[in-house]
Every structure is written in structure tokens, then in C-alpha cells.
Amino acid sequence: xxxxxxxxxxxxxxxxxxxxxxxxxxxxxxxxxxxxxxxxxxxxxxxxxxxxxxxxxxxxxxxxxxxxxxxxxxxxxxxxxxxxxxxxxxxxxxxxxxxxxxxxxxxxxxxxxxxxxxxxxxxxxxxxxxxxxxxxxxxxxxxxxxxxxxxxxxxxxxxxxxxxxxxxxxxxxxxxxxxxxxxxxxxxxxxxxxxxxxxxxxxxxxxxxxxxxx
Amino acid sequence: xxxxxxxxxxxxxxxxxxxxxxxxxxxxxxxxxxxxxxxxxxxxxxxxxxxxxxxxxxxxxxxxxxxxxxxxxxxxxxxxxxxxxxxxxxxxxxxxxxxxxxxxxxxxxxxxxxxxxxxxxxxxxxxxxxxxxxxxxxxxxxxxxxxxxxxxxxxxxxxxxxxxxxxxxxxxxxxxxxxxxxxxxxxx
Numbered sequence: 543x544x545x546x547x548x549x550x551x552x553x554x555x556x557x558x559x560x561x562x563x564x565x566x567x568x569x570x571x572x573x574x575x576x577x578x579x580x581x582x583x584x585x586x587x588x589x590x591x592x593x594x595x596x597x598x599x600x601x602x603x604x605x606x607x608x609x610x611x612x613x614x615x616x617x618x619x620x621x622x623x624x625x626x627x628x629x630x631x632x633x634x635x636x637x638x639x640x641x642x643x644x645x646x647x648x649x650x651x652x653x654x655x656x657x658x659x660x661x662x663x664x665x666x667x668x669x670x671x672x673x674x675x676x677x678x679x680x681x682x683x684x685x686x687x688x689x690x691x692x693x694x695x696x697x698x699x700x701x702x703x704x705x706x707x708x709x710x711x712x713x714x715x716x717x718x719x720x721x722x723x724x725x726x727x728x729x730x731x732x733x734x735x736x737x738x739x740x741x742x743x744x745x746x747x748x749x750x751x752x753x754x755x756x
Numbered sequence: 757x758x759x760x761x762x763x764x765x766x767x768x769x770x771x772x773x774x775x776x777x778x779x780x781x782x783x784x785x786x787x788x789x790x791x792x793x794x795x796x797x798x799x800x801x802x803x804x805x806x807x808x809x810x811x812x813x814x815x816x817x818x819x820x821x822x823x824x825x826x827x828x829x830x831x832x833x834x835x836x837x838x839x840x841x842x843x844x845x846x847x848x849x850x851x852x853x854x855x856x857x858x859x860x861x862x863x864x865x866x867x868x869x870x871x872x873x874x875x876x877x878x879x880x881x882x883x884x885x886x887x888x889x890x891x892x893x894x895x896x897x898x899x900x901x902x903x904x905x906x907x908x909x910x911x912x913x914x915x916x917x918x919x920x921x922x923x924x925x926x927x928x929x930x931x932x933x934x935x936x937x938x939x940x941x942x943x944x
Contacts, residue, residue, distance in 0.1 A: 645826075754923075
């Protein structure tokens with residue numbers, strides 16, 4: 543069968559579709575009534591909520607640091623947490639900016655590149671944010687605690703900090719686009735969103751390959 | 757240059773300000789006619805990118821939402837079918853990337869549906885084989901194949917996809933080769 547015959551089959555099918563398909567105008571009205579929100583728009587809204595919550599969190603932590611400057615352990619731990627969150631908020635603002643620039647009527651390459659870029663970057667933000675975890679169990683140290691706490695306290699503390707650091711580094715590695723999914727770690731992979739990141743990352747490569755004239 | 761556009765939504769009349777360069781007055785009747793006249797495009801795209809019936813219902817809905825939102829910005833220098841393909845394919849490809857299905861609105865029925873199921877004849881079998889072939893392609897080649905089967909010119913395909921005409925020609929030639937092999941195998 544040649545391509546003209548194939549196109550003829552498709553055209554006949556197309557004509558037949560026009561007779562067989564029916565538009566449900568009642569449902570169409572529901573959509574136009576603006577009750578439904580497009581997926582890109584809901585993605586933007588999700589990010590905007592993230593930005594607002596992130597700013598509130600940073601301000602709250604900043605307020606605490608300002609009033610506890612005399613405690614070096616608290617100041618250092620919370621300042622580092624603030625830096626991680628500033629990075630996340632800045633990335634989210636960038637995402638909102640990219641998402642708002644998306645014109646669904648644009649070429650497929652351009653639209654899909656922007657979407658895949660945001661998804662990849664989104665996962666990278668999560669990847670970086672995971673690294674702040676150990677600082678959540680060091681902020682309550684104080685000079686008094688350092689000088690007076692017994693070996694039991696420090697043993698427990700060491701175990702907890704080591705465990706959280708290991709988990710954070712593991713999460714950081716798992717969220718890498720280069721991370722290979724393993725059958726045993728399927729749950730962990732899904733939890734960290736690795737498949738989604740890998741798909742988006744692979745799609746970005748696919749787009750670049752598709753653009754090449756070879 | 758600003759143009760006043762009147763829009764009626766659920767019994768309320770709104771006047772919105774839009775730059776005239778991007779405005780076609782939003783006419784609900786015209787939109788319904790557009791969907792009615794090009795329902796085949798939405799159906800074919802949804803069928804090619806979604807195998808699951810429920811997912812397909814969601815995808816059709818998402819495509820129509822995006823068409824409705826973009827309708828006021830439609831640039832008449834493009835063919836309606838090209839514009840519809842751009843939006844439908846963009847939504848389908850993005851939609852396809854999502855892992856979980858999430859209905860954006862509680863719709864009970866699909867917006868575009870077959871009114872009658874016919875006994876599968878020779879045409880249906882060939883169309884099924886074509887769909888099977890389309891499904892084996894990656895997302896970007898799938899888009900190219902749909903446009904090719906719909907007799908879209910290389911220039912238009914290049915515009916929809918955002919690649920050069922030469923690139924379109926090269927990729928189409930490759931797809932045609934694969935297609936020939938597929939149909940010759942099925943005829944054996």
C-alpha cells in the first residue's frame with residue numbers, strides 16, 4: 543500500500559467521523575462557564591501558592607534569627623534553611639514566569655521545551671531543598687547544651703543527624719536525571735518523583751534531537 | 757491600540773479591553789461552530805495520544821478548555837485547522853507526560869463521542885492498523901504523522917512543530933518507510 547492510498551483511507555475515515563461524531567453542547571457550555579481550570583493554569587496557581595508560603599516561611603524564620611542572634615547554632619542553622627528557601631522561592635518565581643509565557647498556540651517544540659524545562663527545574667528545586675533536612679535537628683543547640691549535655695544525648699543526636707544527612711544525600715542522588723531506576727527502589731523512586739524527572743529530562747533531549755536535521 | 761470586546765458569560769455581560777492585534781471578538785456561537793466543524797481533529801488527536809477511555813475524556817476536555825481560552829487570540833492568518841492542531845497536539849503531548857489522571861471538572865459524559873458503533877469493515881480495520889502504527893511512534897513523530905495523514909503541507913507542519921521544512925521532509929520520509937514495512941508485513 544502506498545502513501546496516497548493510506549492518505550485516502552484517512553480521508554475517508556475523516557469524512558465518516560464527521561457524520562458519526564456528536565458534540566455534547568451541554569458539556570461544552572459547562573467548560574465555557576469557566577468552571578474548569580486548565581492544567582497549565584492550575585500548575586501556575588500551585589507554584590504561586592508555593593511562592594507565597596515560601597515568603598511567609600522565610601519572613602518568619604528571618605524574624606526568629608533577628609531575635610536570637612546571640613545563639614550561634616540557631617543563627618547558623620536557620621540562616622542556612624533560609625538560604626535554601628530563598629533559592630526555592632526564586633526558582634518558583636522563575637517557573638511562574640516561564641509558565642505565564644507559554645502560549646499553547648505556539649509551536650509544539652517551543653511549548654513543550656518550556657514545560658519540560660519547568661518540570662525538570664521543579665524536581666531540581668526539590669532535590670536541593672532535601673539537603674536542608676539535617677539543619678532542622680541542629681537549630682536548638684546552645685552553648686549551655688554543648689557544655690552540659692551527656693554522652694547519651696550526643697549519641698542520639700549523632701545517630702539522628704547522620705540518618706537525616708544520609709537520607710538527604712540519598713534523596714539528592716535519587717532525584718538526579720542520571721539516576722537509574724531499580725526494581726527494589728521503585729517505591730523510593732516514585733516517592734522522590736524520579737520517573738517524572740527522568741521523563742521530562744529525556745523529553746528535553748528528545749526535543750533537541752528532533753530539531754536536528756539528520 | 758485597544759479594542760473593546762463584549763463577552764457574555766452565564767448571563768452576565770462583561771466588557772474587556774484587549775489589544776486589537778490579538779483580538780477576535782469572542783463569539784460563543786462561533787466557538788461552538790468551530791468545535792462542531794473540526795471535531796474530527798480533536799477526536800483523532802485524543803485517540804492517538806490516549807488509549808484509556810477515561811483519559812481520553814479528560815484529554816478532550818482539556819483540549820477544548822485550551823481552545824476556548826485561546827479562541828480570543830486566534831490569528832486569522834493561520835488556517836483554523838493548523839491552529840487547532842497546534843493547540844490540540846500541544847495539550848495532548850503535555851497531557852501524555854502526566855502520570856496521574858486528574859479530572860479538572862466533574863464531567864459525566866465525553867464532549868465529543870461516537871453516536872453509533874458500526875460493525876468493523878475493511879476501512880475500520882485499516883484505520884485501526886494506522887492507529888496502531890501511530891501509537892508506536894514517539895510523541896513528536898506521532899504529531900508529524902497525524903499532520904501528514906491529514907494532507908497538511910510541509911510548510912504548515914514546520915510551523916506547527918517549530919522545525920524547518922527540510923527537517924519535516926526528512927522525518928516524513930523515514931516515517932513513510934516504516935509505514936510501508938508495517939503494511940507490507942500485515943498484508944503477508
